[in-house]
Amino acid sequence: MLIKPNKKQIKIYLAGPRGFCAGVDRAILMVEKALQKFGKPVYVRHEIVHNKFVVEDLKNKGAIFIDELKQIEDLNRPVIFSAHGVPKAVPEQAKYLNLEYYDATCPLVSKIHREVENFENLKLPIVLIGHKNHPEVVGTMGQIKTEIHLVENVKDVLYLKIPLEKKIAYVTQTTLSLDDTKSIIDALKNKYKYIVEPKKNDICYATTNRQNAVKKIANKCDLFVVIGSLNSSNSLRLVEVAKKYGSSKSILLESIEDFDKSLLNNLDSIGLTASASAPEILLQNFIKFLKKNCDIELIELEHLKENVNFNIPQKLNVTS
Secondary structure (H helix, E strand, O other): OOOOOOOEEEEEEEOOOOOOOHHHHHHHHHHHHHHHHHOOOEEEEOOOOOOHHHHHHHHHHOEEEEOOHHHOOOOOOOEEEOOOOOOOHHHHHHHHOOOOEEEOOOHHHHHHHHHHHHHHHOOOOEEEEOOOOOHHHHHHHOOOOOOEEEEOOHHHHHOOOOOOOOOEEEEEOOOOOHHHHHHHHHHHHHHOOOEEOOOOOOOOHHHHHHHHHHHHHHHHOOEEEEEOOOOOHHHHHHHHHHHHOOOOOEEEEOOHHHOOHHHHOOOOEEEEEEOOOOOHHHHHHHHHHHHHHEEEEEEEOOOOOOOOOOOOOHHHHOOO
């Protein structure tokens, strides 16, 4: 009788909280409600959130994703703006085209839009800490006519042309690394004596919670896997955090098919999380995949339970 060799034993440390944040939940629900109310198709400007699984699922339900409003073929159909926010020129164009539109901008991003408007009214030079060409940054910089100075790192702060005696204000992209952002803010404070800060941290609660959850378990893990998309800022930051806090072998996994099974050799533990724009089902599918190849022990520490909820527009709650 043949004796099957034992499967490799691996501990899986699950980070928590993980997965969808309230802003992502709201944005996806807005597209689904619009499809229920108006039928197919519903147009969506840019990826509603940065996750291919989510985008493909909504495409299959009848959403058409576009880059610009001029690509809309039937102006009688509704359009939804992505969770990342849009420049003010976009809703203005939608009004000009007489489109019915719904704005799925995350309320925490909208908060930053109001901040830059307020700083402009105060006639303060504004610094935005963020990543160039990210949709959220493009949307924020398009809220006001005054120039916004974008800095991506400490070096950029050194090259800022704002006079040193000026009082300045700053805001940040919501999905940044907490540690990197702190170093940039410290550099700003070292350079400028008079700084007006946001009344509340701009980095969103979900980004903060997910990064802190990774920090707690990273040093226990031989490999850290972040479920998320390659174009997702919050996903990429989680990989960076895992590496910085003790798991030097950390990867971003978009699809199970992309996972290199050889990574399972010579390791005893894996850290696992899903970014704020990645659905829990993708993480659970990866666990099922691991179970087929290994004997796994799931370990999930006590963690903060999130109870944030953002309402969708009332007009989308009414079914036709």
